[in-house]
Amino acid sequence: MSSSVLLFTLLTSFAVVFGHPHTHLEFRATPQVYGHCLNSNEIALTFDDGPFQYLRSISDQFTAAGAKATFFFNGNNWDCIYNPDRISDIQYAYAAGHMLASHSWSHPDLSTLSRTEIHDSLYRMEEAFSRIVGIKPAFLRPPYGNYNEDVRSVAAARGQSLALWDWDTGDADGNTTAQSKALLDDIANAKVKNANVLSHEVKENTATELVPYALDLFKRKGYKLVTIAQCLGVEPYNAIGVRQQPSSTWTCNGAPAPGAACGGSIPCQTGTPVFSSAPSTPSNPPSDGARLIKPKASSSTCLTAPTNANGGAVVVSPCNGSASQSWKQIGQVFVVYGNMCLDVTKGSTANGTKMQIWSCNPVSPNANKLFTVTSSKQIQWVGQGKCLDLTDGSLKSGNKIQTWSCVNGNNNQAWNIV
Numbered sequence: 188m189s190s191s192v193l194l195f196t197l198l199t200s201f202a203v204v205f206g207h208p209h210t211h212l213e214f215r216a217t218p219q220v221y222g223h224c225l226n227s228n229e230i231a232l233t234f235d236d237g238p239f240q241y242l243r244s245i246s247d248q249f250t251a252a253g254a255k256a257t258f259f260f261n262g263n264n265w266d267c268i269y270n271p272d273r274i275s276d277i278q279y280a281y282a283a284g285h286m287l288a289s290h291s292w293s294h295p296d297l298s299t300l301s302r303t304e305i306h307d308s309l310y311r312m313e314e315a316f317s318r319i320v321g322i323k324p325a326f327l328r329p330p331y332g333n334y335n336e337d338v339r340s341v342a343a344a345r346g347q348s349l350a351l352w353d354w355d356t357g358d359a360d361g362n363t364t365a366q367s368k369a370l371l372d373d374i375a376n377a378k379v380k381n382a383n384v385l386s387h388e389v390k391e392n393t394a395t396e397l398v399p400y401a402l403d404l405f406k407r408k409g410y411k412l413v414t415i416a417q418c419l420g421v422e423p424y425n426a427i428g429v430r431q432q433p434s435s436t437w438t439c440n441g442a443p444a445p446g447a448a449c450g451g452s453i454p455c456q457t458g459t460p461v462f463s464s465a466p467s468t469p470s471n472p473p474s475d476g477a478r479l480i481k482p483k484a485s486s487s488t489c490l491t492a493p494t495n496a497n498g499g500a501v502v503v504s505p506c507n508g509s510a511s512q513s514w515k516q517i518g519q520v521f522v523v524y525g526n527m528c529l530d531v532t533k534g535s536t537a538n539g540t541k542m543q544i545w546s547c548n549p550v551s552p553n554a555n556k557l558f559t560v561t562s563s564k565q566i567q568w569v570g571q572g573k574c575l576d577l578t579d580g581s582l583k584s585g586n587k588i589q590t591w592s593c594v595n596g597n598n599n600q601a602w603n604i605v
């Protein structure tokens with residue numbers, strides 16, 4: 188599960204890779220192998236082997252420091268990437284602008300696998316990223332830093348560059364936290380032009396001690412803490428689309444166990460996983476753009492989705508025109524944040540069901556996301572006789588909106604879309 192270092196081998200490889208200019212065609216044939224950052228005065232702090240329980244804390248610490256982190260995820264290693272907690276943590280870190288990349292499905296030594304097995308290990312991560320966040324990863328960090336020509340060419344065929352590192356905190360190799368800190372001091376004292384630093388998201392001491400130490404140290408020394416893509420001056424992803432609806436197929440059951448490869452009872456996947464592109468803007472956008480949705484009782488109160496995440500609540504709060512209040516009506520769905528839809532939680536028809544937002548493809552939404560606006564200004568859940576309802580008639584900021592049986596003339600169910 189941990190990464191060991193073959194630094195000298197790697198440095199030799201870098202020398203070879205960086206020794207030759209790469210044309211675009213060569214790049215397609217053989218992926219770029221990045222060990223170092225390229226930009227001056229930038230440091231990329233990178234975290235392998237998650238997602239795990241410290242992801243959110245590391246994400247928050249970077250965000251608070253105005254810094255960006257890079258996470259190299261496995262699908263099935265310390266945890267299953269489809270654990271609902273991990274799904275929401277990943278979406279959280281992505282929304283915060285941190286970079287996500289592949290560390291293979293099960294953390295095998297890819298250089299010992301067949302090409303088919305390598306394909307499978309990369310495919311499963313592409314599928315997870317497509318499902319959970321709607322991105323195509325552009326970077327692979329091979330476990331243990333081990334790769335051979337097969338790893339390089341399969342990664343290239345799948346559009347991924349290899350990202351190694353040039354400093355290792357040793358946090359997964361038995362270094363004490365004090366030793367890891369000393370290593371960070373070495374980097375700072377060496378006044379390096381840039382650095383690409385390896386550490387591990389799954390280590391508690393890394394999350395609680397090393398991260399705050401590194402953020403403070405490198406900021407004091409005047410470095411910018413950026414993603415790997417940024418310090419290389421390249422795009423972090425091959426494509427950005429929309430995430431998918433979770434389903435029972437989102438599981439690590441029947442997929443390679445930690446350290447294992449496909450084969451036997453586990454079919455090897457070598458194709459391209461389903462990817463949902465962002466819905467294209469209609470060529471004749473309805474007169475709208477984004478609208479505010481206000482309860483009839485108050486022109487200064489707006490329907491708001493304060494949290495851009497699956498399951499985020501829908502409340503009323505003072506209108507301020509922010510993204511959380513900007514709703515686009517596309518067909519029968521109300522979209523906020525570009526790819527989140529107004530959604531009846533769990534499709535429940537019970538009176539008092541609270542509304543949420545959930546990622547969606549407005550072109551093929553499920554039934555819980557379909558609403559029509561009536562002439563009496565009700566927002567009706569299509570086919571259910573239920574209407575959006577201002578809970579208890581309260582305009583208090585944060586009051587969660589519900590559905591209730593449609594009642595004509597009920598002011599709590601009248602909304603102005605402006």
Ligand SMILES: *[C@@H]1O[C@H](CO)[C@@H](O)[C@H](O)[C@H]1NC(C)=O
Nearest residue numbers: 355356357360362366369370
């Ligand atoms: C452990 O930390 C020391 C610095 O204290 C560093 O020289 C060494 O490279 C680290 N070990 C690993 C495996 O990175």
Ligand SMILES: *[C@@H]1O[C@H](CO)[C@@H](O)[C@H](O)[C@H]1NC(C)=O
Nearest residue numbers: 491493504505507508509511
């Ligand atoms: C607008 O209001 C929402 C909900 O209260 C809040 O989350 C957001 O930070 C506000 N934005 C601005 C720019 O004031």
Ligand SMILES: *[C@@H]1O[C@H](CO)[C@@H](O)[C@H](O)[C@H]1NC(C)=O
Nearest residue numbers: 536537538539591592593594
């Ligand atoms: C929901 O509320 C309406 C009117 O307020 C009531 O007539 C109806 O029976 C309620 N439905 C359920 C399932 O409780």
